[in-house]
Amino acid sequence: MARAETDPTDPLVSLGLGVDRGSPVPLYFQLAEQLRAAIEQGRLAPGALLGNEVAFAARLGLSRPTVRQALRTLVDQGLLVRRKGVGTRVVPAAAATGAGPRPALTSLHDELDAAGRRPATRVLESAVVAAPADVARALGVEEGAEVRRLERLRLADGEPLAVLRSHLPLRAPLPPAAELEAAGLFRLLRAAGVVPHSARQRVGARGATESEARLLDEREGAPLLTLWRVVVDATGRAVECADHAVRPTRWVLDQRLLAPE
Template sequence: MLDKRSPVPIYYQLEELIKSSIEEGKLLPGDSIPSEREYAELYDVSRMTVRQAITNLVHQGYLYRIKGKGTFIQNQKIEQRLQGLTSFSEEMKSRGFSPSTELLQFQIKKADELILHELQLEGPQEIYHLKRLRLADFVPMALETVCLPTLLLPNVTENIARGSLYSYVEDELHLQIDYATQEIEATVANAEESELLKIPKGSPTLTIKRICYLENGVAFESAKTVFRGDRYKFTVDVKRI
Protein backbone atom coordinates (compact mmCIF):
# COMPACT_ATOMS: atom_id res chain seq x y z
CA MET A 1 0.00 0.00 0.00
CA LEU A 2 0.95 3.64 -0.32
CA ASP A 3 2.20 5.60 2.70
CA LYS A 4 1.00 9.18 2.26
CA ARG A 5 2.93 10.30 5.33
CA SER A 6 6.22 9.13 3.88
CA PRO A 7 8.68 11.69 2.45
CA VAL A 8 8.95 9.39 -0.60
CA PRO A 9 6.80 10.86 -3.42
CA ILE A 10 3.48 9.06 -3.95
CA TYR A 11 4.09 8.60 -7.68
CA TYR A 12 7.38 6.83 -6.90
CA GLN A 13 5.71 4.56 -4.35
CA LEU A 14 3.05 3.61 -6.90
CA GLU A 15 5.74 3.09 -9.53
CA GLU A 16 7.58 0.67 -7.22
CA LEU A 17 4.34 -1.12 -6.34
CA ILE A 18 3.54 -1.81 -10.00
CA LYS A 19 7.14 -2.73 -10.72
CA SER A 20 7.15 -5.26 -7.86
CA SER A 21 3.97 -6.86 -9.19
CA ILE A 22 5.68 -7.29 -12.56
CA GLU A 23 8.95 -8.65 -11.15
CA GLU A 24 7.12 -11.08 -8.84
CA GLY A 25 5.06 -12.42 -11.76
CA LYS A 26 1.72 -11.12 -10.49
CA LEU A 27 1.45 -9.17 -13.76
CA LEU A 28 2.62 -11.05 -16.86
CA PRO A 29 3.85 -9.84 -20.27
CA GLY A 30 0.88 -8.84 -22.39
CA ASP A 31 -1.43 -8.25 -19.41
CA SER A 32 -3.22 -4.92 -19.30
CA ILE A 33 -2.99 -2.81 -16.16
CA PRO A 34 -5.86 -0.84 -14.58
CA SER A 35 -6.67 2.54 -16.05
CA GLU A 36 -5.44 5.80 -14.53
CA ARG A 37 -8.92 6.37 -13.12
CA GLU A 38 -9.03 2.92 -11.52
CA TYR A 39 -5.61 3.37 -9.92
CA ALA A 40 -6.58 6.84 -8.71
CA GLU A 41 -9.77 5.51 -7.07
CA LEU A 42 -8.03 2.42 -5.64
CA TYR A 43 -5.27 4.38 -3.90
CA ASP A 44 -7.12 7.70 -3.44
CA VAL A 45 -4.58 9.72 -5.38
CA SER A 46 -4.78 12.10 -8.30
CA ARG A 47 -4.78 10.88 -11.88
CA MET A 48 -1.77 13.13 -12.51
CA THR A 49 0.16 11.16 -9.87
CA VAL A 50 -0.86 7.88 -11.51
CA ARG A 51 0.04 9.20 -14.96
CA GLN A 52 3.55 10.15 -13.80
CA ALA A 53 4.16 6.69 -12.30
CA ILE A 54 2.95 4.91 -15.44
CA THR A 55 4.90 7.21 -17.77
CA ASN A 56 8.09 6.51 -15.81
CA LEU A 57 7.51 2.75 -16.12
CA VAL A 58 6.94 3.12 -19.87
CA HIS A 59 10.26 4.95 -20.18
CA GLN A 60 11.97 2.23 -18.13
CA GLY A 61 10.61 -0.48 -20.43
CA TYR A 62 8.23 -2.14 -17.96
CA LEU A 63 5.06 -1.00 -19.73
CA TYR A 64 3.93 0.00 -23.21
CA ARG A 65 0.89 1.89 -24.42
CA ILE A 66 -1.42 1.12 -27.34
CA LYS A 67 -3.49 4.13 -28.34
CA GLY A 68 -7.18 3.50 -27.76
CA LYS A 69 -6.59 0.18 -26.00
CA GLY A 70 -4.64 0.83 -22.80
CA THR A 71 -1.33 0.13 -21.12
CA PHE A 72 0.25 -3.33 -21.05
CA ILE A 73 3.09 -5.24 -19.42
CA GLN A 74 6.21 -5.30 -21.58
CA ASN A 75 8.38 -8.37 -22.02
CA GLN A 76 11.27 -7.85 -19.65
CA LYS A 77 14.63 -6.99 -21.14
CA ILE A 78 17.47 -9.46 -21.23
CA GLU A 79 20.42 -7.99 -19.37
CA GLN A 80 23.74 -8.85 -20.98
CA ARG A 81 26.98 -7.97 -19.26
CA LEU A 82 29.82 -6.73 -21.43
CA GLN A 83 32.69 -8.00 -19.29
CA GLY A 84 32.97 -11.44 -20.88
CA LEU A 85 32.94 -12.70 -24.46
CA THR A 86 30.08 -15.14 -24.96
CA SER A 87 28.13 -16.32 -27.97
CA PHE A 88 24.42 -15.63 -28.40
CA SER A 89 23.67 -19.32 -27.79
CA GLU A 90 25.72 -19.39 -24.58
CA GLU A 91 24.10 -16.18 -23.31
CA MET A 92 20.54 -17.37 -23.96
CA LYS A 93 21.10 -20.80 -22.41
CA SER A 94 22.58 -19.19 -19.29
CA ARG A 95 19.32 -17.26 -18.88
CA GLY A 96 17.04 -20.24 -19.37
CA PHE A 97 16.04 -19.54 -22.97
CA SER A 98 16.19 -21.98 -25.87
CA PRO A 99 18.33 -20.36 -28.61
CA SER A 100 17.80 -21.01 -32.31
CA THR A 101 18.99 -19.54 -35.58
CA GLU A 102 17.26 -18.85 -38.87
CA LEU A 103 19.92 -18.74 -41.59
CA LEU A 104 18.85 -16.02 -44.01
CA GLN A 105 21.94 -15.89 -46.20
CA PHE A 106 25.01 -18.08 -46.72
CA GLN A 107 27.55 -17.01 -49.33
CA ILE A 108 31.20 -17.47 -50.18
CA LYS A 109 32.45 -14.33 -51.88
CA LYS A 110 35.43 -12.04 -52.26
CA ALA A 111 36.07 -9.76 -49.31
CA ASP A 112 35.79 -6.05 -49.91
CA GLU A 113 38.44 -3.60 -48.71
CA LEU A 114 36.72 -2.95 -45.37
CA ILE A 115 36.48 -6.64 -44.47
CA LEU A 116 40.06 -7.25 -45.62
CA HIS A 117 41.17 -4.48 -43.25
CA GLU A 118 39.01 -5.69 -40.31
CA LEU A 119 40.13 -9.31 -40.65
CA GLN A 120 43.76 -8.32 -41.31
CA LEU A 121 43.77 -10.11 -44.66
CA GLU A 122 45.87 -9.45 -47.73
CA GLY A 123 43.60 -9.58 -50.76
CA PRO A 124 42.18 -11.00 -52.73
CA GLN A 125 40.58 -13.34 -50.21
CA GLU A 126 37.30 -15.20 -49.95
CA ILE A 127 35.04 -15.01 -46.93
CA TYR A 128 31.88 -16.63 -45.68
CA HIS A 129 29.14 -14.00 -45.57
CA LEU A 130 26.30 -15.00 -43.26
CA LYS A 131 23.09 -13.30 -42.28
CA ARG A 132 21.36 -14.90 -39.30
CA LEU A 133 18.20 -14.19 -37.33
CA ARG A 134 18.82 -15.13 -33.70
CA LEU A 135 15.85 -16.26 -31.65
CA ALA A 136 15.18 -17.09 -27.99
CA ASP A 137 12.20 -19.37 -27.32
CA PHE A 138 11.31 -18.76 -30.99
CA VAL A 139 11.07 -14.97 -30.47
CA PRO A 140 13.32 -12.87 -32.80
CA MET A 141 15.91 -11.10 -30.67
CA ALA A 142 18.73 -10.01 -32.99
CA LEU A 143 19.76 -9.80 -36.63
CA GLU A 144 23.38 -10.70 -37.24
CA THR A 145 25.68 -10.25 -40.23
CA VAL A 146 28.95 -12.21 -39.96
CA CYS A 147 32.07 -12.39 -42.14
CA LEU A 148 34.60 -15.21 -41.63
CA PRO A 149 37.84 -15.95 -43.54
CA THR A 150 37.54 -19.20 -45.45
CA LEU A 151 41.27 -20.04 -45.22
CA LEU A 152 41.30 -19.82 -41.43
CA LEU A 153 37.93 -21.51 -40.89
CA PRO A 154 37.55 -24.21 -43.55
CA ASN A 155 34.50 -26.32 -44.21
CA VAL A 156 31.88 -24.06 -42.65
CA THR A 157 28.54 -25.37 -43.90
CA GLU A 158 25.01 -24.04 -43.75
CA ASN A 159 24.29 -26.53 -40.98
CA ILE A 160 27.24 -25.23 -38.93
CA ALA A 161 26.10 -21.65 -39.58
CA ARG A 162 22.74 -22.46 -38.00
CA GLY A 163 24.43 -23.35 -34.74
CA SER A 164 27.05 -21.73 -32.54
CA LEU A 165 30.05 -20.61 -34.60
CA TYR A 166 32.09 -20.17 -31.43
CA SER A 167 31.50 -23.82 -30.51
CA TYR A 168 32.60 -24.86 -34.00
CA VAL A 169 35.78 -22.78 -33.77
CA GLU A 170 36.74 -24.10 -30.34
CA ASP A 171 35.35 -27.65 -30.26
CA GLU A 172 35.81 -28.71 -33.90
CA LEU A 173 38.76 -26.64 -35.10
CA HIS A 174 40.43 -26.56 -31.66
CA LEU A 175 41.23 -22.87 -31.90
CA GLN A 176 41.11 -20.74 -28.76
CA ILE A 177 38.98 -17.59 -28.86
CA ASP A 178 40.58 -14.85 -26.78
CA TYR A 179 39.03 -11.39 -27.02
CA ALA A 180 37.01 -8.95 -29.10
CA THR A 181 36.80 -5.23 -29.74
CA GLN A 182 33.24 -3.91 -29.80
CA GLU A 183 31.46 -0.71 -30.71
CA ILE A 184 27.94 -0.12 -29.40
CA GLU A 185 25.62 2.36 -31.06
CA ALA A 186 22.01 3.43 -30.52
CA THR A 187 20.14 2.90 -33.81
CA VAL A 188 16.61 2.57 -35.17
CA ALA A 189 15.15 -0.32 -37.12
CA ASN A 190 15.09 -0.02 -40.90
CA ALA A 191 12.49 -1.76 -43.07
CA GLU A 192 14.32 -5.10 -43.22
CA GLU A 193 15.14 -5.14 -39.51
CA SER A 194 11.57 -4.19 -38.66
CA GLU A 195 10.16 -7.08 -40.69
CA LEU A 196 12.57 -9.71 -39.40
CA LEU A 197 12.63 -8.64 -35.75
CA LYS A 198 8.83 -8.15 -35.64
CA ILE A 199 9.05 -4.56 -34.43
CA PRO A 200 7.70 -1.31 -35.92
CA LYS A 201 9.95 0.49 -38.37
CA GLY A 202 11.93 3.17 -36.53
CA SER A 203 11.89 1.26 -33.22
CA PRO A 204 14.97 1.69 -31.01
CA THR A 205 17.68 -0.89 -31.59
CA LEU A 206 21.17 -1.46 -30.24
CA THR A 207 23.87 -2.25 -32.78
CA ILE A 208 27.14 -3.91 -31.83
CA LYS A 209 30.03 -4.08 -34.31
CA ARG A 210 32.57 -6.67 -33.22
CA ILE A 211 35.96 -7.94 -34.36
CA CYS A 212 36.86 -11.19 -32.61
CA TYR A 213 40.39 -12.56 -32.20
CA LEU A 214 42.03 -15.88 -31.43
CA GLU A 215 44.67 -16.23 -28.69
CA ASN A 216 47.42 -15.72 -31.27
CA GLY A 217 45.98 -12.30 -32.15
CA VAL A 218 44.52 -13.37 -35.52
CA ALA A 219 41.11 -11.91 -36.32
CA PHE A 220 38.59 -14.58 -37.28
CA GLU A 221 35.22 -12.80 -37.22
CA SER A 222 33.75 -9.45 -38.24
CA ALA A 223 30.16 -9.14 -37.11
CA LYS A 224 27.38 -6.61 -36.88
CA THR A 225 24.45 -7.50 -34.63
CA VAL A 226 21.27 -5.47 -34.34
CA PHE A 227 19.44 -6.14 -31.06
CA ARG A 228 15.84 -5.27 -30.29
CA GLY A 229 15.88 -2.27 -27.97
CA ASP A 230 12.70 -3.42 -26.25
CA ARG A 231 14.25 -6.77 -25.26
CA TYR A 232 17.87 -5.97 -24.53
CA LYS A 233 19.98 -3.87 -22.23
CA PHE A 234 23.74 -4.01 -21.74
CA THR A 235 25.52 -3.42 -18.44
CA VAL A 236 29.17 -2.90 -17.66
CA ASP A 237 31.13 -2.33 -14.46
CA VAL A 238 33.54 0.57 -14.60
CA LYS A 239 36.32 1.52 -12.21
CA ARG A 240 37.65 4.99 -11.61
CA ILE A 241 41.15 5.41 -12.99
Protein backbone atom coordinates in the same frame (compact mmCIF):
# COMPACT_ATOMS: atom_id res chain seq x y z
CA MET B 1 64.31 -7.87 -32.21
CA ALA B 2 63.49 -4.36 -30.96
CA ARG B 3 63.93 -3.79 -27.23
CA ALA B 4 63.31 -0.95 -24.82
CA GLU B 5 66.12 1.53 -24.21
CA THR B 6 67.76 1.20 -20.80
CA ASP B 7 66.59 3.66 -18.15
CA PRO B 8 67.07 2.65 -14.49
CA THR B 9 63.97 4.63 -13.44
CA ASP B 10 61.73 2.94 -16.01
CA PRO B 11 59.50 0.16 -14.53
CA LEU B 12 59.57 -1.55 -17.94
CA VAL B 13 63.34 -2.07 -18.06
CA SER B 14 63.42 -5.19 -15.88
CA LEU B 15 60.75 -6.82 -18.03
CA GLY B 16 63.02 -7.14 -21.07
CA LEU B 17 60.19 -6.22 -23.43
CA GLY B 18 60.85 -6.90 -27.08
CA VAL B 19 59.13 -7.75 -30.34
CA ASP B 20 60.12 -10.02 -33.19
CA ARG B 21 59.58 -8.11 -36.43
CA GLY B 22 60.01 -11.29 -38.46
CA SER B 23 57.15 -13.05 -36.70
CA PRO B 24 53.71 -13.35 -38.34
CA VAL B 25 52.16 -12.38 -34.98
CA PRO B 26 51.20 -8.67 -35.03
CA LEU B 27 53.60 -6.42 -33.12
CA TYR B 28 50.85 -4.90 -30.97
CA PHE B 29 49.73 -8.39 -29.91
CA GLN B 30 53.29 -9.44 -29.01
CA LEU B 31 53.64 -6.35 -26.81
CA ALA B 32 50.19 -6.72 -25.24
CA GLU B 33 50.85 -10.36 -24.32
CA GLN B 34 54.20 -9.51 -22.69
CA LEU B 35 52.62 -6.72 -20.65
CA ARG B 36 49.65 -8.90 -19.68
CA ALA B 37 51.95 -11.68 -18.48
CA ALA B 38 54.06 -9.19 -16.50
CA ILE B 39 50.96 -7.77 -14.79
CA GLU B 40 49.43 -11.15 -14.00
CA GLN B 41 52.76 -12.51 -12.67
CA GLY B 42 53.31 -9.43 -10.50
CA ARG B 43 56.46 -8.32 -12.35
CA LEU B 44 54.70 -5.07 -13.26
CA ALA B 45 53.33 -3.76 -9.98
CA PRO B 46 49.76 -2.54 -9.43
CA GLY B 47 49.67 1.22 -9.91
CA ALA B 48 52.89 1.28 -12.00
CA LEU B 49 52.89 4.21 -14.43
CA LEU B 50 53.75 3.41 -18.04
CA GLY B 51 53.65 7.03 -19.13
CA ASN B 52 52.13 8.40 -22.32
CA GLU B 53 52.07 6.67 -25.69
CA VAL B 54 54.73 8.89 -27.29
CA ALA B 55 57.31 8.25 -24.57
CA PHE B 56 56.40 4.57 -24.34
CA ALA B 57 56.73 4.10 -28.10
CA ALA B 58 60.08 5.90 -28.13
CA ARG B 59 61.44 3.71 -25.33
CA LEU B 60 60.43 0.55 -27.20
CA GLY B 61 61.40 1.71 -30.68
CA LEU B 62 57.88 1.07 -31.98
CA SER B 63 55.34 3.23 -33.77
CA ARG B 64 52.77 5.07 -31.69
CA PRO B 65 49.78 3.28 -33.34
CA THR B 66 51.33 -0.10 -32.45
CA VAL B 67 51.76 0.87 -28.81
CA ARG B 68 48.31 2.47 -28.69
CA GLN B 69 46.66 -0.71 -29.93
CA ALA B 70 48.57 -2.85 -27.43
CA LEU B 71 47.63 -0.61 -24.51
CA ARG B 72 44.02 -0.36 -25.66
CA THR B 73 43.82 -4.16 -25.70
CA LEU B 74 44.84 -4.29 -22.03
CA VAL B 75 42.56 -1.40 -21.09
CA ASP B 76 39.68 -3.36 -22.62
CA GLN B 77 40.73 -6.39 -20.54
CA GLY B 78 40.64 -4.35 -17.33
CA LEU B 79 44.40 -4.55 -16.68
CA LEU B 80 45.31 -0.93 -17.45
CA VAL B 81 43.62 2.43 -16.90
CA ARG B 82 44.25 5.71 -18.71
CA ARG B 83 44.15 9.22 -17.27
CA LYS B 84 44.40 12.29 -19.45
CA GLY B 85 47.57 14.23 -18.76
CA VAL B 86 49.05 11.39 -16.69
CA GLY B 87 49.35 8.41 -18.99
CA THR B 88 48.62 4.73 -18.66
CA ARG B 89 48.83 2.93 -15.33
CA VAL B 90 48.48 -0.68 -14.19
CA VAL B 91 45.14 -1.08 -12.42
CA PRO B 92 45.72 -0.44 -8.70
CA ALA B 93 45.59 -3.50 -6.46
CA ALA B 94 42.38 -2.49 -4.67
CA ALA B 95 40.53 -1.98 -7.93
CA ALA B 96 41.89 -5.20 -9.39
CA THR B 97 40.84 -7.16 -6.31
CA GLY B 98 37.32 -5.79 -6.35
CA ALA B 99 36.77 -6.10 -10.06
CA GLY B 100 35.73 -9.73 -10.12
CA PRO B 101 36.20 -11.74 -13.31
CA ARG B 102 36.79 -9.86 -16.54
CA PRO B 103 33.96 -9.87 -19.04
CA ALA B 104 33.95 -13.19 -20.86
CA LEU B 105 34.05 -13.45 -24.62
CA THR B 106 30.90 -15.44 -25.32
CA SER B 107 28.38 -15.77 -28.12
CA LEU B 108 24.86 -14.39 -27.82
CA HIS B 109 23.60 -17.97 -28.07
CA ASP B 110 25.56 -19.00 -24.97
CA GLU B 111 24.57 -15.83 -23.08
CA LEU B 112 20.90 -16.59 -23.65
CA ASP B 113 21.38 -20.21 -22.68
CA ALA B 114 23.16 -19.23 -19.46
CA ALA B 115 20.34 -16.80 -18.62
CA GLY B 116 17.76 -19.58 -18.87
CA ARG B 117 16.24 -18.31 -22.10
CA ARG B 118 15.62 -20.59 -25.08
CA PRO B 119 17.95 -19.58 -27.93
CA ALA B 120 17.18 -20.62 -31.48
CA THR B 121 18.82 -19.72 -34.79
CA ARG B 122 17.78 -19.54 -38.43
CA VAL B 123 20.54 -19.37 -41.03
CA LEU B 124 19.54 -16.75 -43.59
CA GLU B 125 22.70 -16.71 -45.73
CA SER B 126 25.97 -18.61 -45.97
CA ALA B 127 28.20 -17.68 -48.88
CA VAL B 128 31.68 -16.68 -50.04
CA VAL B 129 31.74 -12.99 -50.98
CA ALA B 130 34.19 -10.19 -51.77
CA ALA B 131 35.25 -8.37 -48.60
CA PRO B 132 34.09 -4.74 -48.40
CA ALA B 133 36.66 -2.21 -47.19
CA ASP B 134 35.72 -2.16 -43.49
CA VAL B 135 35.56 -5.95 -43.25
CA ALA B 136 38.87 -6.32 -45.11
CA ARG B 137 40.59 -3.97 -42.64
CA ALA B 138 39.14 -5.85 -39.68
CA LEU B 139 40.14 -9.28 -40.99
CA GLY B 140 43.54 -8.18 -42.27
CA VAL B 141 42.91 -9.10 -45.91
CA GLU B 142 42.88 -7.14 -49.15
CA GLU B 143 39.69 -5.32 -50.08
CA GLY B 144 37.74 -7.56 -52.46
CA ALA B 145 39.42 -10.74 -51.20
CA GLU B 146 37.12 -13.72 -50.71
CA VAL B 147 35.71 -14.15 -47.21
CA ARG B 148 32.86 -16.14 -45.73
CA ARG B 149 29.65 -14.24 -45.02
CA LEU B 150 27.13 -15.62 -42.56
CA GLU B 151 23.77 -14.05 -41.71
CA ARG B 152 21.52 -15.49 -39.01
CA LEU B 153 18.35 -14.62 -37.17
CA ARG B 154 18.65 -15.24 -33.44
CA LEU B 155 15.49 -15.90 -31.43
CA ALA B 156 14.98 -16.01 -27.67
CA ASP B 157 12.00 -17.84 -26.18
CA GLY B 158 10.48 -18.00 -29.65
CA GLU B 159 10.70 -14.24 -30.32
CA PRO B 160 13.10 -12.66 -32.85
CA LEU B 161 15.93 -10.94 -31.00
CA ALA B 162 18.78 -10.07 -33.38
CA VAL B 163 20.06 -10.18 -36.92
CA LEU B 164 23.63 -11.50 -36.76
CA ARG B 165 26.00 -10.79 -39.64
CA SER B 166 29.48 -12.31 -39.53
CA HIS B 167 32.42 -12.29 -41.92
CA LEU B 168 35.15 -14.90 -41.45
CA PRO B 169 38.45 -15.46 -43.28
CA LEU B 170 38.46 -18.42 -45.63
CA ARG B 171 40.83 -20.32 -43.33
CA ALA B 172 38.10 -20.41 -40.66
CA PRO B 173 35.83 -23.45 -41.11
CA LEU B 174 32.16 -22.71 -41.58
CA PRO B 175 29.95 -25.38 -39.97
CA PRO B 176 26.88 -26.71 -41.79
CA ALA B 177 23.63 -24.78 -41.36
CA ALA B 178 22.14 -27.51 -39.17
CA GLU B 179 25.00 -27.15 -36.67
CA LEU B 180 24.81 -23.35 -36.72
CA GLU B 181 21.12 -23.56 -35.86
CA ALA B 182 21.83 -25.83 -32.90
CA ALA B 183 24.81 -24.11 -31.25
CA GLY B 184 26.67 -20.81 -31.00
CA LEU B 185 29.34 -19.93 -33.57
CA PHE B 186 32.12 -19.69 -30.97
CA ARG B 187 31.38 -23.17 -29.66
CA LEU B 188 31.54 -24.59 -33.18
CA LEU B 189 34.75 -22.74 -34.02
CA ARG B 190 36.41 -24.07 -30.87
CA ALA B 191 35.34 -27.58 -31.76
CA ALA B 192 37.05 -27.11 -35.14
CA GLY B 193 40.29 -25.94 -33.51
CA VAL B 194 39.79 -22.18 -33.99
CA VAL B 195 39.82 -20.63 -30.50
CA PRO B 196 38.54 -17.06 -30.06
CA HIS B 197 40.88 -15.33 -27.61
CA SER B 198 39.80 -11.71 -27.28
CA ALA B 199 37.78 -9.05 -29.04
CA ARG B 200 37.22 -5.34 -29.41
CA GLN B 201 33.57 -4.36 -29.51
CA ARG B 202 31.65 -1.15 -30.22
CA VAL B 203 28.05 -0.67 -29.14
CA GLY B 204 25.88 1.84 -30.99
CA ALA B 205 22.35 2.44 -32.23
CA ARG B 206 20.50 3.16 -35.48
CA GLY B 207 17.14 2.70 -37.14
CA ALA B 208 16.05 -0.67 -38.49
CA THR B 209 16.28 -1.21 -42.23
CA GLU B 210 13.29 -2.58 -44.13
CA SER B 211 14.67 -6.14 -44.09
CA GLU B 212 15.66 -5.96 -40.41
CA ALA B 213 12.24 -4.64 -39.47
CA ARG B 214 10.60 -7.56 -41.26
CA LEU B 215 12.84 -10.14 -39.61
CA LEU B 216 12.60 -8.66 -36.13
CA ASP B 217 8.90 -7.84 -36.19
CA GLU B 218 9.56 -4.12 -35.79
CA ARG B 219 8.61 -1.08 -37.81
CA GLU B 220 11.12 0.29 -40.31
CA GLY B 221 13.28 2.89 -38.59
CA ALA B 222 12.65 1.47 -35.10
CA PRO B 223 15.71 1.88 -32.85
CA LEU B 224 18.10 -1.06 -32.75
CA LEU B 225 21.29 -1.61 -30.80
CA THR B 226 24.31 -2.37 -32.96
CA LEU B 227 27.31 -4.47 -31.97
CA TRP B 228 30.44 -4.28 -34.12
CA ARG B 229 33.03 -6.77 -32.93
CA VAL B 230 36.37 -8.05 -34.22
CA VAL B 231 37.46 -11.35 -32.64
CA VAL B 232 41.07 -12.58 -32.71
CA ASP B 233 42.75 -15.85 -31.77
CA ALA B 234 45.77 -16.25 -29.46
CA THR B 235 48.17 -15.24 -32.25
CA GLY B 236 46.31 -11.99 -32.91
CA ARG B 237 44.82 -13.13 -36.22
CA ALA B 238 41.21 -12.12 -36.80
CA VAL B 239 38.73 -14.99 -36.88
CA GLU B 240 35.47 -13.05 -37.12
CA CYS B 241 34.19 -9.58 -37.93
CA ALA B 242 30.64 -9.31 -36.59
CA ASP B 243 27.98 -6.68 -37.20
CA HIS B 244 24.83 -7.43 -35.19
CA ALA B 245 21.52 -5.57 -34.88
CA VAL B 246 19.59 -6.27 -31.67
CA ARG B 247 16.11 -5.34 -30.44
CA PRO B 248 16.75 -3.20 -27.33
CA THR B 249 13.39 -4.15 -25.81
CA ARG B 250 14.41 -7.83 -25.74
CA TRP B 251 18.04 -7.64 -24.57
CA VAL B 252 20.03 -5.94 -21.81
CA LEU B 253 23.79 -5.34 -21.77
CA ASP B 254 24.87 -5.85 -18.14
CA GLN B 255 28.51 -5.04 -17.32
CA ARG B 256 30.59 -4.24 -14.26
CA LEU B 257 32.64 -1.06 -14.68
CA LEU B 258 35.45 0.42 -12.60
CA ALA B 259 36.29 4.09 -12.17
CA PRO B 260 39.96 5.09 -12.51
CA GLU B 261 41.77 5.77 -9.26
